[in-house]
Amino acid sequence: MTNRRSFLQTALAGGAASVFITRDLYAQASGPIVIGHQIELTGGFSSWGYWHDKAAKAAAKLINDGGGIAGRRLDLVTEDSESNPATGARKLRSLVQRNRAAFIQGSVHSGVMLASIPIATELKTVYFSTGEATEATGSRGSRWAFRTGSDTYSLAGAAAPWAFANLGKTWTMIFPDYAWGHSHHQEHKAVIERLGGKVHDPIAVPLDARDLLPYLTRIPQDTEVLFSVFFGAQSVAFYTQAKSMGLERTMKMYSVSGTIEAIAPEDMDGAAEGVTVVENFPRSLAAKDDEFHREHLRLMEVDGVHAREANSRRVYAKSHAWQAWENMFLLKAAVEASGWRTKRDDPALVAALEGMEMPNSLAHPQGAKTLRKQDHSGMVDTYISRVTGNELKPVQKVAKETLATALPPRFDFSTQAL
């Protein structure tokens, strides 16, 4: 039963709540724009996370020095996923709910990324995936999730036909037993079999395995192309142990940039010599030698051959971390194009992102690209390089137009309601 006292209590509570709600909706309309960065500063991906952090911070500084986003300061708030999906998901909630991040530059760890997309969707927050598992802009994607860079679908579509024609027709694939590895296997297998090649049973290696010999002995001897997908320490273990078994003498070694990301071939003392690698931002400046690329490398303090940091032995995780740089500028462009002021304007911002063109520039040093409207995937130039004399040297470029034609969108998120 309502009496005067309970009515007053309800009214006061309602009034207080409305003050908070109003603050949430409007208080940020003129203040800084917060972008949350969910990265791997510790754990298995920390050698990559360092570069994602550095790239995002450098881009944010450049944007703020140039007047910010629509005249508002960009505040970059960083959270460490610890390379752990559960932790990453928790940190994502923290970024949105505690730090009030308007947009999220997301994880490169496919497990973290796939755990985060449903949460970003639930929180109605734009989330940029950086990892490669195709599900992020596929079966587990949503209208809130975007990816400027490559995924397993585009890497397979761009480079597997070239590898099939130039390296061999009989393939074996060896990869870590988690989302990223299986995704690469499925996409490459589909391409190779469509071209008439033979793909042996896959070899999935537990993430904690360091003695890979039991797995390497399972590689059929008629294999012409050994497609490997590893990262970090397991990658070094793979190249070292494959070399010690002399596998490169009987088969061509083919891989994606993740396998050699943040690792200089010269630090592996020849173990990676001859490996063909698919990159989307070539480590070698010579592969895309223009003023924007050069300036980007200068700001990131790395050289144009090994992409090694000037004051350390670190090697730029270039084929992935460029997204942390470019997505800052992409968000700036989308905010300014859509007239975004608060989260209420998100539908207009999402619509602006869908199909957005990015010109080759300092904002987009990887090159001109399109964020395809239907599947929210970046159509980017892809480069095929080979480790020669302990350097990654360009072999072939696959233009983004070729990629867009060869890879029709398999999903259409643009029709989903926001």
Added chain:
Amino acid sequence: MAEITTLALNGLAWGLIVALIALGLSVIFGLLDVINVAHGDFFMVGTVLAWVAVDATGSFAVALVLVPILGLLLGALTERIAIRPVLSTIVLTVVSTHGLGILMQEGVRATFGATPRRLVAPVGGTITLPGDVQYDVYRLVAAGAAALALLAFFAFQQRTRFGTWMRAVRHDRETATTLGIPVARVQLLTFSIGAGLALLGGVIAAPITTVDFRAGIEILPTCFMAVVVGGLGNLPGTAAAAVLLAVTEGVVSAFLDPSAARIVSLCLMCAVLFLRPHGLFAGARA
């Protein structure tokens, strides 16, 4: 048959290296009742120091001599700072060594970096096994070195006065004290030896695996399996169990997926825990 030979040989070689590392864990548990969950990180520090030593001097032999000595010192320091204050409560030793492990990992990440490195083996080349499989000669050298280190440890334990003290303290700490054995010093040196064995294992294994701040995380469960199957604190049992588990896993890998072979190993461990809860070689200890 050729595949079985290769995988069994590899299991034996890898098992001997694991035995060396697991022995350190067993020494520390058997004599001090300390469950050292940072043991894998001592191994990791061994791989990193080996890389640094080889990078600085160009000599693997220097690393092989210097790093275990550094391990003894690191172990002694750890015992005084992180173990002795909590030695009376076994649970606290788990907490203490867990924290120590995090410190070691993050310390290496902050100084050495997160990028994995390769340490080139001091002995190159391969031998041809049946089935035309090329097998890395260094693995055999590493297995031989690990076997020698194991024999040296057991000789030390059986033939020296300090080894006798170690066994006496493990058997009955109070009686050892009344007999005038310097128990505190024995504990200190025991922990040092355990850490030294882990670092030595790191040096030997580094050219096979990788040098990276997370290397200890992967090796620790394998070592614990060897300690459990061999019998807690049973030093020869631990070494034998490490080899047995690795050879079993290797042979089973010839018939099943290697991941399934790992499951077989875990099932074997469960069976041992059910049937012989004090370990497969509990009788040998008695």
